[in-house]
Amino acid sequence: MTDFLSDAARQMWRHLFSVHLVVPFVFVLSGVLIMTGCRDNSAAPPPAPPRPVKTVTAPPPGGAASLRLTGEIRAHDEVTLAFRLDGRVVSRTAELGDRVSAGQPLAALExxxxxxxxxxxxxxxxxxxxxxxxxxxxxxxxxxxxxxxxxxxxxxxxxxxxxxxxxxxxxxxxxxxxxxxxxxxxTRLTAPAAGRITAITVQPGQVVSAGQSVMTLAAGDARDAVFDLTTTERLQIAERTPLRVTLLADPGTEASGTVRDISPQADPQTRTWRLRVTLNQPPEAMAPGATVMVTLPDSQPPVIALPASALTRLADQPALLVVDAASRLQLRPVVLARFDAQQIFVASGIQSGERIVTAGVATLQPGEKVLPAQEEP
Known part of the structure; x- marks a missing residue:
């Protein structure tokens, strides 16, 4: 009986000793695993590689592209002829393109x-x-x-x-x-001066009102080239400025001319300003109605021309993303002289030779490191 009790006591102590060792070991092992996991989660990710960006090197300052306009030849002195009475046109003796003399009958009313x-x-x-x-x-x-x-x-x-x-x-x-x-x-319409009929707007049998245009007379042989300006940047051209006008169908045919006048107010329908250039001894090919071209001189200060896609904003100011020597982006405010759908013309804010980002400017941030991967021509 005594031996049985001794064996039972030894087994109990052995069991308690085993549990006493195993439980702490389990807790220690769990803590090690948790700490290892925490160290793995708190480790910093590797830095992202620099983003490739398209850039262009700012060219030296220069004038904007010359403004080339297309217009037509018109008589220097055009007279719109009309009856001073209401009535029905019974005859018309002049045709389009006819040369007429002063006092010659052109049309008659009943x-x-x-x-x-x-x-x-x-x-x-x-x-x-x-x-x-x-x-x-x-x-x-x-x-x-x-x-x-x-x-x-x-x-x-x-x-x-x-x-x-x-x-x-x-x-x-x-x-x-x-x-x-x-x-x-x-009731008789006569030519007030010698010239050529350039337009006819009524036919015999038509009833007209007093003052209604009947035909247009180009008095004399002097001719003007007429153009329409769509922007105000050339409105400061001085009168008597010399220009060269060329025939669109034959650029080798040209004539010298001087600025006659520029309309001070835009046309309410076309929103353009009328420019008239008086031609000096124009060739016969530059007849009224012929299409001609003229290149206007650039009177603006030198500017740097860049692609329009490079433009972004800094608050309420236009800005550009400039790549510095460390290949990091600088958001630089600039002053624009003018712009169009393809180009911007920078008056100040950047220097010639600086690299300007030209694509994806909305997704880039100042201070970001980039890789100028491609330079636009």
């Missing part, structure tokens, strides 16, 4: 009504002249009778008033006759 008005005015004038003669004779008689006391003073005064009234009526009738004659002459 004139039956104006002829009747002229006849009535002549009859009224004849009646007024007859009444004036009668009043003058009556006044003469009254003046003869007055000294002898045959008539009263009031009768002489009445005869004097009748004569003056008849005289006024005669003058009014003469003016009415002159108006009727003018109205009849206005």
């Amino acid at each position: 004139n039956d009504q104006t002829r009747n008005q002229l006849s009535s005015a002549r009859a009224d004038l004849d009646s007024a002249r007859a009444a004036e003669r009668v009043a003058a004779l009556n006044l003469h008689r009254m003046r003869l009778l007055m000294p002898g006391g045959a008539i009263a003073r009031s009768q002489l005064d009445s005869a004097q008033a009748d004569w003056q009234s008849a005289q006024s009526r005669r003058l009014s009738s003469e003016a009415a006759l002159k108006n009727a004659q003018d109205s009849l002459s206005w």
Whole structure:
């Protein structure tokens, strides 16, 4: 019995000793694993490689591309011809392109009504002249009778008033006759000067209003080249500035010219400014209607031209991303002289030779390290 109790006690102590060793070992092992995992999670990731970017080297400052305009030849002096009366066109003797002389008939209106008005005015004038003669004779008689006391003073005064009234009526009738004659002459459209017909807008049988354009006369042989400016950057061109105008169909055909004028206000329909260049002895090929070109001089200060895709913003200012010597990005505010859909022209803010990012500027950040992988031409 005693041996049995001794064996049981030894087994119990052995069991307790084993549990006492295993449990701490398990806790220690768990802590090691947890600490190892924490060290792995807190380790910093490797740095990202520099992003490749497209760049362009800022060129030396220079003028913007010359502005080339396309226009047409027009007469130096153009006259829009119109009737001064309403009426129906019964004839037109001039055709498009005809050369006409001063005073030559060009078109005519129906004139039956104006002829009747002229006849009535002549009859009224004849009646007024007859009444004036009668009043003058009556006044003469009254003046003869007055000294002898045959008539009263009031009768002489009445005869004097009748004569003056008849005289006024005669003058009014003469003016009415002159108006009727003018109205009849206005039914005929004549050339005010020698020139060429460059436009016709009515046909025989058409009813026109007073002042409505009938045709256009190019007076004389002087010619202008007419262009439309779409921007205001060349509006400061001085008058008399010399220019060279070339024929679009044949660039070898050219003529010298000077700036005649630039319209101070834009056309409300086209939003363009009209530029007229007076040509000096233009060749025959530069006839009215011919298409011509002119290159305007650049009067702006030197600028740096860059692709428009390089433009970004810094607050409310235009800016560019510049790659510095350490290949890091600098967001540089700049001043733009002008811009279009393809290019920007930088007046200040960057230097010639600096590398400018030209693609993906919206996804890049200042201070970011980049790799200029490709340089645009």
